[in-house]
């Protein structure tokens with residue numbers, strides 16, 4: 035069930051200019067408007083388990099209520115926390131360990147993770163993100179083996195098997211989320227043509243803090259993701275913030291057994307701006323290094339990103355021209371100069 039907890043306590047990552055790693059090169063301190071509320075929570079088990087409820091229960095009515103709550107949170111936040119997602123904790127733990135080991139490889143090995151697509155391969159933070167390092171695997175499951183062969187020329191079958199199991203489960207989860215998104219918009223008929231077959235991209239991100247005075251500094255600049263949706267797992271360190279509708283940076287509290295789902299720019303475009311992409315960033319929390327695992331789904335290169343007529347009416351005139359993902363992400367990458375990733379979508383396609 036969705037709930038807004040009251041106060042309790044681009045494809046992808048931004049382009050980062052190269053510069054020496056040093057604390058003095060870190061980005062400016064965070065502003066003073068950080069607040070501690072939780073983002074909306076969506077319990078995935080509710081949609082289906084309630085279908086089996088007993089007498090006197092109208093599953094369609096209940097499900098419509100859930101979907102309209104879901105829709106409201108996508109409209110207001112562009113992101114939500116997902117609970118009861120069904121991916122076993124033990125599997126996530128094994129993936130975390132494997133990815134931490136990837137970051138321990140020599141830099142010249144990690145640099146072999148090159149990609150022809152923006153933000154596809156190895157990224158090392160520069161002046162805008164001196165603590166940040168990231169590697170990418172995509173656009174399909176076979177890329178796991180290609181990645182493994184580069185990192186471990188003598189093979190690493192365990193890495194391949196565990197990652198495959200994890201990424202397949204993530205894809206299944208994305209399928210379910212896409213179906214819910216479409217149902218909440220009343221356009222489920224577009225699932226097979228636009229969302230079932232998509233490109234996948236996995237990124238492992240590590241933030242390695244190198245000096246004591248870094249707390250509160252920005253370790254990944256504000257950005258929206260470029261694809262359709264992103265499912266993010268973070269470890270217990272914390273530091274992720276999302277921008278609320280009111281313009282506050284909301285501290286996302288690491289919560290075991292849950293993921294954060296971000297809607298991306300191209301979903302914003304396809305939905306005719308009914309939904310918006312969630313802006314987020316990461317700040318440094320203490321001295322511990324932080325690991326996050328991001329799984330992105332991207333529209334196929336040949337799919338025109340064009341809002342369906344059902345989502346266009348007098349109240350919602352067409353916001354964007356039709357475009358394709360590769361051109362959009364190339365333009366987004368080319369226009370990222372400072373590391374502060376503004377939402378490029380309106381500039382590109384409005």
Ligand SMILES: O=C(O)CCC(=O)C(=O)O
Nearest residue numbers: 046047239274316326328
């Ligand atoms: O590390 C995080 O929590 C965020 C990562 C992220 O936003 C990204 O990879 O696009």
Ligand SMILES: [Fe+2]
Nearest residue numbers: 046047258259
């Ligand atoms: Fe992101």
